[in-house]
Amino acid sequence: MRHPLVPLGALAGAALLASGCSTGPSQAAGERHAAAAAVGPVAAKAPAEVGADELGQVPVLMYHQLTEKPAGVYDRTPADFRAELERLAREGYVPVTARDFQTGRIDIPAGAHPVVLTFDDSTNSQVRLAPDGTPAPDTAVAILAETAKRHPEFKPVATFFVNADAFPATGSAKALTWLKEHGYEVANHTDRHENLGSLGQADATRAISAGQRAIEKAAPGTQVTSLALPFGAMPQPAGVAARGTGYRYDGVYLVGANPSVSPFAKAFTPGAIPRIRSAGDKDEDAEFGSSRWLDRLAAGKNRYVSDGDPYTVAFPSASRNELAPAFAKRARPY
Structure with missing residues (x-):
């Protein structure tokens, strides 16, 4: 399915807050704080030593179809995808799932940058398993595994926003179970990709809860905590996206055109998280695509840099006012 490319973050975030949705910043920050307590420690360094800024921006990248013959701006070739992952690895990015990002469970090495890799529409080009149960060549999961083998710190994790009858070449039950067993996140994209x-x-x-039930039927026991809005379209009232009969989500993802703020920042709105379409620097709408945004972030445009300690939130002291109050006790300004 194709989506309009619109920088929706601020607009949808305002709509969500106006709706009175219970995933407002204070509650969500408290839940993220509690979740982070379960994260194990990693080697930390003095924040100034690595230029830590855990209030910086995080790219949440959006992919759809991998194909040798792209038919539109949401298609990428396997070579494009492989090259983008190589770039991310070279530039010190470490993938985290949407689930961990939105709850502040960012456990990556000191000096590294989180990136959230998300896949919409549950296409065979993303996940297709061979008869022996291994990923078919040039699928997204195969390329992720190849990249992680070349770059051990590059975790082969991602979030797959799926519809009913996901990954038909493999079958929903087999594919979703495989994803769960290999550390990937399975998340909701509604049952039939409805424009909410x-x-x-x-x-x-109904559309959201049906998508939830389809996942739970295919892979019993799956904890679904994230939703991507088909076409980036927010339902009304906006709170319906995060809460309803049979579902409760910590993060709702848009079809935006800019990085997300840090989950530790006051400005973070878990019910309206923007994403960046994967795109080359010469593609249509390249100004809003991943290549250009990665260039800007590499040039020093307020990028998230970890201090390596998931229990603290390190940042330059000049950014103190940007910290969400729920994380005050974990603050490590310098």
Whole structure:
């Protein structure tokens, strides 16, 4: 499915807050604080030594179809995808799932940058398993594994936002179970990729809950905590995206055109998290795509840099006012 490329973060975030959704910043920050307590320690360094800034921006990258013959701006070739992962690894990015990002469970080495790799529409080009159960060549999961083998610190993890009847070449049950067993996150993209903005509240809730049930039927025991909005369209009221009969999400993802703020920042809105479309620097709408944004972040545009300690939030003291109050006790300004 194709999505309009619109920088929706601020607009949808404001709509969510106006709706009175229970995933407002204070509650969500408290939940992220509690979740982070379960994260194990890693080697930390003095924040100034690595230029730590855990209030910086995080790219949440969005992928759809991998194909040798792209038919539109949301298609990428396997070579494009492989090259983008290589770039991320070279530049010190470490993948984390949407689940861990939105709850502040960012456990990566000192000096590294988190990146969230997300895949929409559950296409065979993302996950297709051979008869022996291994990923087929040039699928997203195969390329992720190859990259991690070449770059051991580059974790082969990602979030797959799936619809009903996901990954038909393999079968939903087999594919979703494989993803769970290999550390990937399985998340909701509604059952039939409905435009939630065009539906009434009851129908939007039904579409989301049906997607949730499809996942739970295919892979019993899956904890689904993230939703990506088809077409980036927010339902009304916006709180329906995060809470409804049979579902409760910590993060709702848009089709935006910019990085996300840190989950530790006051400005973080878990019910409206922007994403960046994967794109080359000469592609259509390249200004809003991943290549250009990675260039900007590499040039020093407020990029998240870890101090290596998941129990603290390190940042330059000049950014103190940007910290969400829920994380005050974990603050490590310098």
